Structure formats: C-alpha cells, structure tokens
Amino acid sequence: MKKLLILTLALLMLAGCAAQHGKTEYSEADVFAMDTFMELRAYSDESVLQGAVELIKSIESRLSVTDENSEIFKLNSGQNDSVSHETAELLKTALSICASTNGALDVTIYPVVRAWGFTTGSYRVPGADELRELLGLVDHSKVGINGDSVVLPHGMMIDLGSIAKGYTGDEVAAYLKENGVSSALLNLGGNIHAVGSKPDGSAWKIAIRDPLGGGLLGSVSVTDKAVVTSGGYERYFEQDGKKYWHIIDPSTGMPADSGLLSVTVIGENGALCDGLSTALFVMGLDGSAEYWKTHTGFEAVFLTSGGRIYVTEGLVGNFTPLGDHASEKASVIYR
Amino acid sequence: MIKTKTWVIIICATFAVSAALALIIPSLKTDGTIANVYLDGVCIRSIDLERVKTPYSFTVTSERGENTILVERGRICVQSADCPDRICVDQGWLSGSVSPIVCLPHRLIIRIERRAKSDIDAISQ
Numbered sequence: 001m002k003k004l005l006i007l008t009l010a011l012l013m014l015a016g017c018a019a020q021h022g023k024t025e026y027s028e029a030d031v032f033a034m035d036t037f038m039e040l041r042a043y044s045d046e047s048v049l050q051g052a053v054e055l056i057k058s059i060e061s062r063l064s065v066t067d068e069n070s071e072i073f074k075l076n077s078g079q080n081d082s083v084s085h086e087t088a089e090l091l092k093t094a095l096s097i098c099a100s101t102n103g104a105l106d107v108t109i110y111p112v113v114r115a116w117g118f119t120t121g122s123y124r125v126p127g128a129d130e131l132r133e134l135l136g137l138v139d140h141s142k143v144g145i146n147g148d149s150v151v152l153p154h155g156m157m158i159d160l161g162s163i164a165k166g167y168t169g170d171e172v173a174a175y176l177k178e179n180g181v182s183s184a185l186l187n188l189g190g191n192i193h194a195v196g197s198k199p200d201g202s203a204w205k206i207a208i209r210d211p212l213g214g215g216l217l218g219s220v221s222v223t224d225k226a227v228v229t230s231g232g233y234e235r236y237f238e239q240d241g242k243k244y245w246h247i248i249d250p251s252t253g254m255p256a257d258s259g260l261l262s263v264t265v266i267g268e269n270g271a272l273c274d275g276l277s278t279a280l281f282v283m284g285l286d287g288s289a290e291y292w293k294t295h296t297g298f299e300a301v302f303l304t305s306g307g308r309i310y311v312t313e314g315l316v317g318n319f320t321p322l323g324d325h326a327s328e329k330a331s332v333i334y335r
Numbered sequence: 336m337i338k339t340k341t342w343v344i345i346i347c348a349t350f351a352v353s354a355a356l357a358l359i360i361p362s363l364k365t366d367g368t369i370a371n372v373y374l375d376g377v378c379i380r381s382i383d384l385e386r387v388k389t390p391y392s393f394t395v396t397s398e399r400g401e402n403t404i405l406v407e408r409g410r411i412c413v414q415s416a417d418c419p420d421r422i423c424v425d426q427g428w429l430s431g432s433v434s435p436i437v438c439l440p441h442r443l444i445i446r447i448e449r450r451a452k453s454d455i456d457a458i459s460q
Binding site for chain 1: 377457
C-alpha cells in the first residue's frame with residue numbers, strides 16, 4: 001500500500017514539473033540620477049543590478065555640474081586643475097566630438113545655458129548684448145588636457161551633461177558584462193542602451209517618441225547598441241507665444257533652429273551617440289547628412305519640422321515607421 | 336499482493352491523470368493576464384502579469400504629464416499621476432478585463448487582454 005502511495009505521489013509531482021517551462025527571470029532596478037529617472041532591466045540576479053545603481057551614483061558624483069563636491073564643479077570654480085583619469089578620458093572624448101562637429105557640440109556652452117535658466121528653471125530670454133558677452137566664454141578649442149591636468153581659461157565652464165548619460169550607459173553595460181550579464185536593457189532617462197540581445201536571441205525593439213502628437217514615430221531593432229534621441233521638445237519654455245528650447249546653438253547662443261524636431265543616433269558607443277544627437281540637431285539635416293557621409297560608427301533617424309522622417313542608409317530594412325507615419329516611407333540618406 | 340496487471344492499470348491511470356493536469360492547469364486562465372499600456376492609442380508596453388516576480392514600478396511620460404504605474408503579480412495600478420483629477424489613481428488595482436484604467440488628460444489606458452499588443456522594449460526620447 002505504501003509503495004503504491006509513494007509511486008502515485010512521485011508521478012503526480014512529475015506532472016507539476018511538466019507545467020513549469022519557459023520562465024525567463026529578470027531583475028529590475030531603478031534610480032533617480034542625473035536629474036532624471038533611470039530603469040535597469042537585466043537577466044541576472046538582483047545584486048548585480050544594485051552594483052550598477054551604485055556605479056551610476058558614483059559617476060554622477062564625479063560629473064555633476066551643480067554638486068559642490070564633484071570634480072567638474074571644482075574644475076569650474078578653479079579649485080582644482082586636474083581630474084580623475086576616468087573623467088579626463090571622458091573629457092577628451094567630449095572635446096574630440098566638439099572638434100569633429102566644428103563646435104556644433106560645445107561642452108563649454110554652460111554659461112549660456114545657465115543664462116537662459118535651463119539649469120535652474122527660472123527661464124528668461126537673455127538680451128543680445130548679454131549673449132554676445134557670454135559667447136566669449138564659449139570655445140571648446142581653448143580647453144587643454146595633458147594627462148589628467150585640465151587647462152580651463154578663467155570664466156569658462158565645462159558641462160558634460162550632453163554626453164554623461166551616454167557615457168553612463170557604456171560604463172554600466174561594461175560592468176554588467178564583466179559580471180556575467182549577457183542580456184540587459186538600460187533606460188537612462190530616455191537614453192536607451194541595449195546589452196546583448198534578448199534571452200531568446202532576438203534583437204531589442206526600441207521605439208522613438210514622436211514629438212508631434214506624443215505617440216511613436218518608428219522603431220529600430222538593436223543588439224549591443226545605444227539609442228539616443230535629442231529634441232527641443234524635451235525641455236523648453238514659452239514666452240510671448242514663442243518656444244525656446246534647451247539645445248543651444250553654440251555659434252549664436254540661441255536655441256538651435258535648424259529645421260529638425262528630433263534626432264536619434266544609434267551606435268555601439270553611447271557617449272558618441274549622446275554627443276552626436278545634440279550636435280546633429282544643431283547642424284540640421286543637410287549638415288548632418290554631410291557629417292554622416294564622412295564619419296563612421298553611427299546611424300541616425302531625423303524628424304524634420306515638416307513632419308518628414310529621414311534615415312541613414314544603414315537603417316534601411318531595420319527602421320519601421322509607426323503611428324501617424326506608418327503609411328509613409330522614410331526618406332533615405334545614402335553614402 | 337496486488338497482481339501485476341492491476342499495477343499496470345494503476346500506473347497507467349496515474350500517468351493519464353498527471354498528463355491531463357499538466358495540460359489543463361496552465362490554460363486555466365480567465366480573461367488574459369497581459370496588461371497592455373496604451374499612450375495616445377499606441378501600445379507602448381505589454382506586461383505578462385503572471386510572470387511578475389517582485390513588484391516594480393515605471394513611469395510613463397508624455398508632454399501632457401506623468402503617470403507612475405505599479406506592477407504586482409496578477410495586478411496593475413496607477414500609483415501616482417500629475418493629472419488634474421487623479422481618477423486613474425482612484426480606480427485602484429486592475430486584475431481583470433472588465434474595464435480598463437483610463438487617464439483621460441494624459442490619454443493613457445491600461446487594459447488586461449489575452450495577447451501582448453506591443454513588442455516594444457523601450458522608448459528612446
């Protein structure tokens with residue numbers, strides 16, 4: 001009798017096992033950092049993600065332009081003339097993007113951005129004279145780096161905000177991979193960084209927000225890539241019926257008015273994608289197309305103020321229009 | 336002593352019951368466990384509520400405002416929102432498909448359905 005009972009129980013337990021299949025476990029962590037909300041999703045255990053959160057906080061404490069204890073703050077206020085090796089490397093990367101985009105990205109634009117009130121929320125429209133004077137402090141080519149020493153002319157200030165989230169994505173992705181994670185998705189305040197592919201081997205599907213109407217303008221499928229979007233719609237204020245956004249053209253000190261509503265840059269290097277998304281927004285479609293034809297390492301999606309979508313050739317067959325654009329075909333920029 | 340023939344019958348019957356249970360139990364779903372989150376008519380996220388292990392929250396942001404959504408095993412709700420009336424928050428937990436959670440001012444809808452409508456993993460903005 002006992003044997004029968006044991007046998008029956010054993011067989012019934014096997015039935016239970018058969019019903020459990022295909023569950024892929026992932027953990028999530030989120031953190032408020034760099035003035036935004038960040039969500040990390042990884043196919044790993046919780047402790048690795050907690051480590052990633054600590055990494056994000058430590059990066060912020062090094063780079064924050066408003067935190068009195070940060071390396072950048074001390075550099076800007078003249079207290080220090082050197083930074084940590086990691087920060088020096090990032091600054092070199094930032095300056096090289098400034099140089100290659102002929103100043104469309106300029107990390108010394110901070111005094112101007114601050115005058116507009118974008119850092120404090122006390123928005124105002126600076127006068128022409130004020131802007132002319134502040135623009136005298138904007139020139140990335142005047143910043144010198146020698147090892148970890150930084151030469152920053154008096155009055156000039158550095159803000160790595162236009163590249164920090166992309167850089168953070170690179171650092172967190174590397175950290176996760178070092179810790180055995182082969183599949184993760186990072187959403188750093190709208191900056192996306194895909195680590196590997198999804199557990200089933202398929203690519204991550206990343207949609208791009210449509211500033212016209214608030215839906216989605218299209219999607220791309222990526223593996224091991226950063227996807228970074230810049231657009232005036234992200235932060236702006238209105239005065240006397242006119243909109244002023246936070247992406248400033250370093251050559252004029254005014255919000256960049258190049259005919260683009262949003263630029264999305266996709267590539268393996270998050271810092272490059274982040275910096276370029278700002279630079280290309282400032283350059284406009286024609287300038288961006290020229291830049292893409294003469295540089296490598298990224299693809300891009302553009303939405304013009306006329307509502308047209310343009311994609312670089314490498315995205316043909318990958319980019320899929322969505323929502324209001326679903327019935328259109330994106331125009332292609334060929335090499 | 337039980338005869339061999341009887342043993343065979345008992346074992347076969349047990350296997351049959353086990354197999355039947357293995358097939359039936361997983362499909363004993365009610366109206367679906369996929370929570371589809373729609374923003375402006377586009378499904379931006381599909382969550383299988385049955386697969387949620389630890390509760391988590393995420394925020395949906397649009398130029399109209401923000402809604403923070405809380406996800407637990409088998410149920411979902413709008414935890415907080417900056418819309419004027421907060422009706423979406425007052426609607427509480429959604430675990431069935433009778434009626435969706437709606438935030439009218441933000442054009443956000445959360446609906447429990449049988450199948451995932453969105454295969455979008457994240458939105459770049």
